[in-house]
Amino acid sequence: MSVVYLGFHFTVEPKDPGTEILIAELGELPFESFVEQEHGVTAYIQQSAYEEGMVENLYIVNSPEFTITHTVETIEQVNWNEEWEKNFDPIDVDGKCYVRAPFHEKTNALYDIVIEPKMSFGTGHHETTHMMIQQLLEMDLVGKKTLDMGCGTAILAILAEMKGAQPIDAIDIDAWCYVNSIENAERNHCHHITVEEGDARLLPGRSYDVIIANINRNILINDMATYADCLAPEGYLLLSGFYVDDIPYLDAACQPFGLVFEKKWERNNWASLRYKKQ
Incomplete structure (x- = not known):
């Protein structure tokens, strides 16, 4: 039987640093993956792990400094690699370290790192x-x-x-x-x-x-x-x-x-x- 996921589509204003703070807070909950979008972020959690009020009680959601809205989508299966590949861009850190996916071309950076994760934490984006x-x-x-x-x-x-x-x-x-x-x-x-x-x-x-x-x-x-x-x-x-x-x-x-x-x-x-x- 396939695992059912919930996809929370967040709109965050201002996006920076709101999106990063939101991801950090969600990361302390059972959310498994994050895909940054143009106006915020989509976060995925197994339906069985979700509890009512989990999102509504987050500090940033109730902060007057940010306006955060969301919709929820029920997803039977998630192709994590497909989701990630659609949104992942290579990262250049100070012109010395280049973090890329296997489908990106190799660079001449001093440290060329190939990462294939299912979540944004730990790719260099955060x-x-x-x-x-x-x-x-x-x-x-x-x-x-x-x-x-x-x-x-x-x-x-x-x-x-x-x-x-x-x-x-x-x-x-x-x-x-x-x-x-x-x-x-x-x-x-x-x-x-x-x-x-x-x-x-x-x-x-x-x-x-x-x-x-x-x-x-x-x-x-x-x-x-x-x-x-x-x-x-x-x-x-x-x-x-x-x-x-x-x-x-x-x-x-x-x-x-x-x-x-x-x-x-x-x-x-x-x-x-x-x-x-x-």
């Missing part, structure tokens, strides 16, 4: 992934033992390997992300990435030179002690998945563990931070 790519581009990763926590499509782990990091652990709690990360690592001819399904409970006893964590504010704060314990002295912690207004909370969570702030990135109200362990 602000937080874009900033994390920028972070990695300016770092020396050669020989660095690296963790990509909440890896999604494993795009950041793939870039880390291209920049010389090894070995690399890529972990995500979502079973689909686990499978897709393995596929994308193979697609990019990576040989030093180990993909695992799970969360921070897998980490005790491990040690890393670089930890990449692009998740959300609450999970980052909750797991900060674990990250710090696994980070080697002089190691780097790269964080994203939160808004600019959340920075004080992340900073307060880092300070007790000897994590010293080094640099900040901002993009359409989203933030990314780099810390170094003393």
Whole structure:
């Protein structure tokens, strides 16, 4: 029996940064895929996972700063690849990293990454992934033992390997992300990435030179002690998945563990931070 999905077609005004904020909030619910449209975004969720009021209670939906309307469509089957291919455009990050689909032509970019996801998070489209790519581009990763926590499509782990990091652990709690990360690592001819399904409970006893964590504010704060314990002295912690207004909370969570702030990135109200362990 086929799985029945609901497609929520959102119109968002203003679209930027409203669409990105909406996707972030929906991403914390059981919505599985997002396709950005001209005036907003379409979000997909299994009908069995949807609960009445789930969308209406979102913070951004009730914010006076945005006007958000939506219609709902019942879909018997979703061809995710077809939906994605109709809307996916290649991403150029600072002229150095090019993220594309298999059906796009190869480029001469220093780092040419091929990703075939079923959702927009982790393709480079989302602000937080874009900033994390920028972070990695300016770092020396050669020989660095690296963790990509909440890896999604494993795009950041793939870039880390291209920049010389090894070995690399890529972990995500979502079973689909686990499978897709393995596929994308193979697609990019990576040989030093180990993909695992799970969360921070897998980490005790491990040690890393670089930890990449692009998740959300609450999970980052909750797991900060674990990250710090696994980070080697002089190691780097790269964080994203939160808004600019959340920075004080992340900073307060880092300070007790000897994590010293080094640099900040901002993009359409989203933030990314780099810390170094003393």
